[in-house]
Amino acid sequence: MIKAPFTFQIEAQAGRARAGRFQTPHGELLTPVFAPVGTQASVKAITPDQLTELNASLILANTYHLYLRPGDELIADQGGLHQFMHWPGPILTDSGGFQVFSLAKKRRIDQDGVTFRSHIDGSEHRLDPEKAIKIQENLGADIIMAFDECAEPDDKTYAQQAMNRTHRWAERCLLAKSRADQALFGIVQGGIFADLRRESAEFISSLDFPGIAIGGLSIGETKGEMHDVIELVDQILPVHKPRYLMGVGTPQDLVNGVMRGIDLFDCVLPTRLARHNAAMTRHGGRLNLVNAQYAKDPQPIDSSCQCYTCLNFSRAYLRHLIVAKEMLSATLLSIHNLFTLIKLMTDIRHAVMSEKFDEFAAEYFEHPAGENQDHA
């Protein structure tokens, strides 16, 4: 069972979909929940007050980035991540594993950990399970992640080696953990290979983690492969623990993930698209607002959307900001994109609670994606 202060209570179920409440030291999360990403202790172009207005509850920060800059010890000296970035609600930090494998240079993996060079200044560093936990304890997030190795999706030999290391490292992370006010989640790996995913889900489920993540998805596999992995893992994971699908976050991915039992999501997509001038639609379409077709368009991005941006600004104004290279465009588009995903999750939760999730999902997938049909 999950120990206090991290109780997880499932309030309603609809098929595999769940609506729950996950208690953390910085407040309760109503699940399913989408976490905006604040890689460097800032959700890009957005103030914490604006995040609160968006009804954001959980945010994610990246261990790899904060370890390198400004340093986890500096953040600990400043009172921890909540105080440093002035976010009063729950925070989740990843383990740094994924970034070491995707961003760092000249990495050398051994059975004990990874040696790599910083993508910022080339300096040499080492991460291992104990170090990843120590850093995350310094950062002080509510939810922290076991150090894992994320393999390429299509090399089974490597996927198996990476999974085996991830399992040994998961045990070491549990041993290394010392703070009682942080929930350490284990991570299921195994690429797109059913036998590996099954083995990994069973092994991680056997350990004393209060929550379990599915890692290594949305990195090149097809949507069908992603769904197969989630369905397979979902049937093995203990029902009473929250499940977190890492780094996944198109609108369709969220609905598909909840349908397959997922409770927590995070993704850079809404804020990254905003900085590339794209507004997300609820159904997975995108408006590329730099396009000339919007130059004189007096409508908001979405006339049914209740976000600050849609209530107050036209497509013509947003396009002007983009063309004139005004920073405000990133802020206003980030607000819209985050609001869209957070509102979608609220509606999903409401549908599960009111026993209407099947209709909700059917209607959702029948709906056209929206302007430009530019699916993720």
Added chain:
Amino acid sequence: MIKAPFTFQIEAQAGRARAGRFQTPHGELLTPVFAPVGTQASVKAITPDQLTELNASLILANTYHLYLRPGDELIADQGGLHQFMHWPGPILTDSGGFQVFSLAKKRRIDQDGVTFRSHIDGSEHRLDPEKAIKIQENLGADIIMAFDECAEPDDKTYAQQAMNRTHRWAERCLLAKSRADQALFGIVQGGIFADLRRESAEFISSLDFPGIAIGGLSIGETKGEMHDVIELVDQILPVHKPRYLMGVGTPQDLVNGVMRGIDLFDCVLPTRLARHNAAMTRHGGRLNLVNAQYAKDPQPIDSSCQCYTCLNFSRAYLRHLIVAKEMLSATLLSIHNLFTLIKLMTDIRHAVMSEKFDEFAAEYFEHPAGENQDHA
């Protein structure tokens, strides 16, 4: 006298300093007032809601920029500048004159106007008094400016020619103006030359402008020369009209300006400094927050400041954002810098109203500038 809806009422005086109320179609301005600059219909890195929280009342937008991009006719079609940028309060637009002389390329001045090439795409354009008024009527600001020519500060022959053209253009602007819901201000020019400034102040005062600006300052002259010009002009301008000192805005400039009879100010300084990592102090000092000395500094920029930034974020966090190139640093520093100037103006007004402005000013100038003593 000033016609409705633009009544200007002086509520209190202290020496030359005045506290007043200037009525506009989009609300009343309590003067003296400082206007943040939204060059391209956006106060950089700040939302309109954040401006409201800062107690901003008047904002300035630039005719030259908006004429070139997105175009004044487009903004008129979108309902005007207030609706386009979602600013419900008073807006002031300049005439485009200053930017033509400081930003545009290959400009050719004749008696009727200026031909120039866009700094954006090199396209050829022409501004003259009638065009400048037409553009500003399309933009729809509450306060609009006569088309003027701003001369270099130290060439008397040119200063006189520019002043003479400015006077002829002022008359033409008055004739060209057609909207009753905009207050057209005349502009006094004449460089640093007392006889020219006297002639210009007398001439512009003789015309039927509801407010008068002093242009051509803060462009290379000394502070002493600036003060001499303001004092000289102040004694000529009609008492019952608001006076606007264009483009001037260090904290000391504001106090010095009010002492010499100025009611309105605008300046890009607070937002521009913010984007260059500098926090302003109330007394004219600056903190360059990229400096390593702030890396572990848990204090806010100014522990006595009540802005959102100072109430919630440390120097260490702000420095981290700067070093990590997070856009949030520009937002948070702009909030602090704008708050500092707007609060200073509120305090100045209060001092004038409560007959304590002399003590206020004496105390203000005795106070050290603050961190780094890096005066503007």
